[in-house]
Amino acid sequence: MTQHREPILLDVGWKHMVAGIRKLERILDGKPGVAFKSEGYMNLYTTIYNMCTQKAPHDYSQQLYERYKMALDDYITSTVLPSLREKHGEFLLRELVLRWKNHKVMVKWLSRFFNYLDRHFITRKSLLPLKAVGWSSFETLVYDELKATVTSIVIAMIDEDREGQIIDRTLVKNVLDTYIELGQDSTITVHRSGPDSGSKLYSEDFQDAFLQGTxxxxxxxxxxxxxxxxxxxxxxxxxxxxxxxxxxxxxYLHSSTEPTLMEAAQGELLAKHVDQILKKENSGSKVLLCDEKVEDLSRMFRLFSRIKDGLPPVSKTFQEHVNEVGVSFLKQAVDAATSMKKEKKDVVSALELDYVRIIIDLHGKYMAYVLNCFQNHTLFHKALKEAFEVVVNKDVAGCTSAELFTSYCDSILRKGGIEKLSDEAIEENLDKVVKLLTYISDKDLFIEFHRAVYLKMEGMLNDICVAKENQTKYDEYISTNPELHPSVDLSVQVLTTGCWATYKSSDINLPSEMVKCVEVFKEFYQSFTKHRKINWIFSLGSCNVIGKFDAKPIELILTTYQGALLLLFNEAEKLSFSEIATQLNLSEDDTARVLHSLSCGKYKIIIKEPCSKTISPNDIFEFNRKFTDKMRRIKVQLPPSDEKKKVIDDVNKDRRFAIDASLVRIMKSRKIMIHQNLVAECVEQLSRMFKPGIKMIKRRIEDLITREYLERDKDAANSYRYLA
Known part of the structure; x- marks a missing residue:
């Protein structure tokens, strides 16, 4: 038999609910000893449930829905707003954050008490959910009243932060999170349009004013x-x-703020002052380029790349600077050529040494600017290209740049240039020249007029490319034929006879370790080029050998001759000069040079008897087991041959001429200069080619005085006067 339940009247049930709500308010206010137990919570939930499930006219769902909002509004009006209205500045912000936090807790608990409404009545009637009603109540009564004041306080705090003052960033974030959270409930979706309603509320009520303040x-x-x-x-x-x-x-700001914030700040700091910044007197972009302020130029690129049309003015200045520097060097080259003609010297060779190398270095320098300072940007590549097209298409003392570049390439390819460059350095230099050749307008004339040299260069460049491919194939050949794998790694560069200079070599008797490497490579190479013959030039080779010394093993970087000689001591304690020469099949001169590098130079890897600084046919040699060095890897240089000494002498002659030309150019433009300034300017002019010694410059000044280019100023001590 079902027991009849008496209906709960609205006022009676609501009185019971008000008692629960008041208890919840005391908990939020931090009153001690107040808490909800499970029986109290269930009692309140059951009361609402019963009042909503009673038969008409005692179904109070609609009235309870309205009184739910009324309870929240009453608490806000009687407690929250008075507390907020008496606070100012940061205290107001802290109180707002606290009240919002408490309000969320209150809505959470009340929504649990009134949960039956959410699950049945609200769904059936398509009304706002309880949480949304709670959010709307706080927004309407609290947020709408205080948002202008709160926004002003927050913006003022951010300005203090910008001035370097310490602010409570967590407080600012919590306040702005209130803007975001208030817009995230479904009530905002109804009242405000847009895919991100929370961001829209934050944007309209805070961000717009904040950006204007910015x-x-x-x-x-x-x-x-x-x-x-x-x-x-x-x-x-x-x-x-x-x-x-x-x-x-x-x-503390919302992530959606960043694009508009950065645009506003960049607009005021950069976009509105482009010309004033870049053309700043004594410190603008042109001055930074002249003074080689790489870090400042990098910063300039980073900043002006942020704004629309910020980079073209920078690239234009860069192009003008490169053009001016190139033309300046062009003028110096013309002056030098004029001087050389008077002395009946080879103008082309001298310009090749001076002008071409300076232009190559200049291009390398500013290409580094493009790659590093200007982050490889196409606008600066274009600026560099257009600047160098002007420079390299001018004639220099009757010589075209194409002629000078070709002469330079021919010199590099035939004999490695003055410095006797390595294969890698030759390839690098040719690559630099090829880049400059792309700027020449008369390419067809260049190719036709210098066809022989051009083809020769093409063959050498082809050799270098093919050598890399062959090495890769050889490595694959070894890996697929492990039984052929030699005891040491081998790298070979095959060159075409006729495209390269003739190199001195000898039929040295290689150690067994090296012989196997050579034989394996020959077998590999002849497997696909049987009609070609390989002539080994061991004088150009190098090798890495591990020296097992008592103190520690040291890796020795040697020439092939040096390595072959050292490996002889794996089989003998002592060897005479003649025994070494015989076993290696080297001439006495070559044997002496190699032994000198290993026993008389910086690193005494071999002990010589008797001890002296020269090599004699009667000397006896022994491996120095007690040798040590602080480095674990050292390079043992060969002493220069007679040919190298001649090259060094030629370089010194050219350097003397370069110093003379520099001193005359300086004095011709200045007429009178004190000694210190003349020396300093000469060093600065020549530092791109080499760093001349102070003593050498003094000697050249004395020589110019003797040759009546200069004279000592009678009226000013330590000064010189130019003689026209």
Whole structure:
């Protein structure tokens, strides 16, 4: 038999609910000893359940839904708003954060008490959920009243943060999170349109005013800094400000703020002052290029790449600077050529040594700017290209750049140039020249007029490319035929006879370790080129050998001759000069040079008897087991041959001529100079080619005085006068 339940009247049931709500308010206010137990919670839930499931006219679902909102509104009006209205500044912000936190807790608990409404009545009637009603109540009564004041306080705090003052960033974030959270419930979806309603509320009520404040703040800063600071100082401050604005987004602003915030700050700091920054007197972009301020130029690129049309003015200045520097060197080359003609010297050879190398170095320098300072940007590649097209298409003392470049390449390819470059260095130099040749307008004339040299160069470049491919094939050949694998690794560069200079070599008797390497490579190479004959030039080879010394093993970087000689001591304790020469099948001169490098030079890897600084046919040699060095890897140089000594002498002659030409150019333009200034300027001019010694410059000055190019100034001590 079902027991009849008396209906709970609205006022009676609501009185019971009010008691529960008051208890919840005391808990939120931090009253001690107040808490909900499970029986009390279930009692309140059951009361609502019963009042909503009673038969008409006692189904109070609609009334309870309305009184739920009324209870929240009453608490806000009687407790929350009075507490907020008496607070100001940061205290108001802290109180707002606390009240919002408490309000969320209150809505959470009340929604549990009234849960039956959410599950049945609200769904059936398509009404706002209880949580949304609670959010809407706080927004309407609290947020709408205080948002303007709160926004002003937050913006003022952020300005203090910008000025370097310490603010409570957590407080600012919590306040702004209130803007976001209030917009995330379904009530905002109804009242406000847009895919991200929370961001829209934050955007309209805070972000718009904040961005205007940002514009005002940086407008004032920029106007002051642009007057007081140099270009590098201004850029450093601007970059620092922009970086800190990004950090502010990470610390307490919504992520959606970052694009518009950065645009506003960049607009005031950079976009509105492009010309003033770049053309700053004594410190603008042109001065930075002249003074080679790489770090400042990199910063300039980073900053101006942020704004629309910020880079073209920078690239234009870069192009003008490169053009001016190139033309300046062109003028110096013409002056030098004029001087050489008077002395009946080979103009082309001298210009090849001077002008071409300077232009190559100049291009390398500014290409490094493009790659590093300007982050490989196409705009700066274009600027560099257009600047060098002007420079390299001018004639130099009757010689075209094409002629000078070709002569230079021919010199490099035939004999490695003055420095006797390695194969890698030759390839690198040719690559640099080829890049410059792309700027020449008369390419067809260049190819036709210098066809023989061009073809020769093409053959050498082809050899270098093919050598890399052959090495890869050889490595694969060894890996697929492990039984052929030699005891040491081998790298071989095969060159075509006729495209390269003739090198001195000898039929040296290689050690067994090296012989196997050679035989395996010959077998590999002849497997696909049977009609070609390999002539080994061991004089150009190098090898790495591990020396097992008592103290520690040391890796020795040697020539093939040096390595072969050292390996003889694996089979003998002592060897005479003649025994070494015989076993290696080397001439006495070559044997003496190799032994000198290993026993009389910086590293005494072999002990010589008797001890002296020269090699004699009667000497006896022994491996120095007690040898040690602080390095674990050392390179043992061969002493220069007679041919190298001649080259060094030629270089010194050219350097003397270069110093003479530099001194005359300087004095011709200045007429009178004191000694220290003349020396300093000469060093600066020549430092791109070599660093002349002070004593050498003094000797050249004395020689020019003797030859009546200069004279000592009778009226000023330690000064010189140019003689026309």
């Amino acid at each position: 514009v005002d703040y940086y407008s004032k800063k920029a106007q002051t800094w642009i007057v007081e600071d140099t270009c590098p100082e201004y850029m450093l401050k601007a970059e620092g400000c922009l970086q800190k604005e990004k950090e502010r987004v990470a610390h």
